[in-house]
Amino acid sequence: MSQPPFETIVVQYGPTVLRVCRAVVGPDAAEDAWSETFLAALRAYPDLPPGSNVEAWLVTIAHRKAVDQVRAASRRAVPSDDLHDEPTSGDLPGGWETELWAALRRLPLKQRQTVAYHYLAGLPYADVADLLGGSPAAARRAASDGIAALRRTYLQDERLDEESRS
Amino acid sequence: MNTSVSNGDPFVSLPEIDEAAQRRLHARLEAAADETGLLDVAYRTLDTPVGALLLAATEKGLVRVAFAREDHAAVLDRIAQLVSPRVLHAPGRLDPAARELEEYFTGRRSTFDLPLDFSLARGTFRRVVLTHLPEIRYGQTASYASVAAAAGSPRAVRAVGSACATNPLPVVVPCHRVVRSDGTFGQYAGGPEAKSTLLTLEAGP
Structure with a gap:
């Protein structure tokens, strides 16, 4: 019954959890979600059963924290069309350029979550379904719809950019 | 973990690790852990004339000083096992110990005035x-x-x-x-x- 020092958990999984948080709640709120995730994980860590899938455990916590963030954001964003009113953050850290997040936020939340948990965190669809409810097949459909939509919007924009540059 | 999709992965251009953000978030975690009483063991290393020393402290005081030849990773594993797995690289708590050791190694200090935690001394x-x-x-x-x-x-x-x-x-x-x-x-x-x-x-x- 011995856990590795929590520091190794932060180093090993911190980057993936940050990518997941950025994809689900956006680059600005992501750091709050990450911080709450790792503080909650630190608190619960001594009781984590040995041999647990640490990454899936962290994604589960991050999922709950992100949902809290999304709810809080929708409470704050009383009925305006915030897609147009919010100032854009310009150059965001870590390559989370405004366009990628703009494309992600146009997805329904469930597609965004599915894409993040499967493609960024590498969770199998069965685990994604456990987190979000519904069947693994439904999770697979949501992810493929999400990725298809991102290809249509975000990657299309990039391609056009490149063509117009060349 | 391989997360790439062969064709048109929208995330493929993202770096795996955003170093600046990880540093910022780590510092924030150290502070939050300390404030909420969850930083059971903080550690850092210090370069000295006898090599890199690992310094670790609980809330009670300095709990471990370890030489490089003891294998710092193995020492941290032992601490996680015997004291608490809530172990974070958090240099702030070790500032007084690091300062006194630097004074000692430069001949400006002959006794240490630090709270000590003897919980790793068995017997x-x-x-x-x-x-x-x-x-x-x-x-x-x-x-x-x-x-x-x-x-x-x-x-x-x-x-x-x-x-x-x-x-x-x-x-x-x-x-x-x-x-x-x-x-x-x-x-x-x-x-x-x-x-x-x-x-x-x-x-x-």
Whole structure:
């Protein structure tokens, strides 16, 4: 019954959890979600059963924290069309350029979550379904719809950019 | 974990690790953990004339000083097992210890004034021995036999040796000042060169 020092958990999984948080709640709120995730994980860590899938455990916590963030954001964003009113953050850290997040936020939340948990965190669809409810097949459909939509919007924009540059 | 999709992965251009954000988030986690009483063990390393020292502290005080040859990763694993797995690289708590050690290694300090946590010292007699070691003053040495006598068990010479060998707080609790009766230095967790470096430093110029 011995856990590795929590520091190794932060180093090993911190980057993936940050990518997941950025994809689900956006680059600005992501750091709050990450911080709450790792503080909650630190608190619960001594009781984590040995041999647990640490990454899936962290994604589960991050999922709950992100949902809290999304709810809080929708409470704050009383009925305006915030897609147009919010100032854009310009150059965001870590390559989370405004366009990628703009494309992600146009997805329904469930597609965004599915894409993040499967493609960024590498969770199998069965685990994604456990987190979000519904069947693994439904999770697979949501992810493929999400990725298809991102290809249509975000990657299309990039391609056009490149063509117009060349 | 491989997360790439062969065709048109929208995330493929993202870096796996955003170093600046990870540093910022780590610092924030250190502060939040400390504030909420969840930073059970904080650690950092310090470069010294006897190599990189690992310094670890609980809320009670300095709990471990370890030489590089002890394998810092293995020492942290032991701490996670014996003290708490809530272990974070959090240099802030070690600032006073690092400052006093730097003063010591530059000859400006002869005693340490730090709260100490002896929870890694196993066994009553070993703890008794460790509490007597600071009585050997800077620049002096004592034999294992005389430490055994001071600890109240003159015949426990070997036990003094093992108390010194397993001292969780070397340098700060001066087991390096305990030498053989014939004047040779004897064993040391930091290696014979480290013991000699410390005793030479304390002997002065």
